[in-house]
Amino acid sequence: MKLVSWNVNSLNIRLPRVIDWLAANAPDVVCLQETKIEDAKFPIAALADAGYAARFSGQKSYNGVALLVRNGLDARDVTHGIDGFVDEQKRVIAATVDGVRIVCVYVPNGQAVGSDKYRYKLDWCHAMTAHLRATLIHHPALAIAGDFNVAPDDRDVHDPALWEGRIHCSEPERAAFREFIARGVADSFRLFDQPPKTFSWWDYRQLAFPKNHGLRIDHVLLSPPLAQRCTSSRIDRNARKGVKPSDHAPVIVELA
DNA sequence: ATGGCAATGTTTCATTGA
Secondary structure, three states: OEEEEEEOOOHHHHHHHHHHHHHHHOOOEEEEEOOOOOHHHOOHHHHHHOOEEEEEEOOOOOOOEEEEEEOOOOOEEEEEOEOOEOOOOOOEEEEEEOOEEEEEEEOOOOOOOOOHHHHHHHHHHHHHHHHHHHHHHHOOOEEEEEEOOOOOOHHHEOOHHHHOOOOOOOHHHHHHHHHHHHOOOEEHHHHOOOOOOOOOEEOOOOOOOOOOOEEOOEEEEEOHHHHHHEEEEEEOHHHHOOOOOOOEOOEEEEEO
């Protein structure tokens, strides 16, 4: 299974690029974040023409997640949100595909350390950790994939001194990320040797992409049976190039 | 010293993102 996570920063704007990317990369399942589109307006037909069935949970303007599943595969037991956590914001969709439970997440940004949104981010992560623990009991083959809005350690930051203690890098956020890992899922990217300074997000400003001033905040975490099957995990930085890119690049994981 | 981009809707600016 070829499994992808990609924050597209508006599926409306990005649809042509997404469809081109699907054709070039032929993934089996794609977890999308920041679709920023109401369910009634989701581009079901265009994606069907591209060979993918879509399941989605969206809202106007902000947030929104979706799963794209290649024709011939079924998305079963689709669920939305976090059990026991009331949230207006559409940030989670999950399904079982070919025996793999796939949880697509868009973790809150947090805006600034100490803000109300930061508190919400940490609360949200705490609830997701409990949800993950419960889900793993029934689904030992589990992947949680998405935009975590956390750079887990300094290797994931272009300038650790600049970012120290700031949003995405603060110790409470990193501790929240380690709580996910402590539930028994591995950061697939770190299962392999990787080129240094590999990132998944670059600011649109200040020539950040050509200067490679990025962060690695998009992740695919795998439970032990899937980590054993994982043959590669990489970030397609080419998808950040060209006209009207998302500010995030896709993470691509292959499972034998 | 600061902001510098992009997307959205509240649209000719404000808000959010990261």
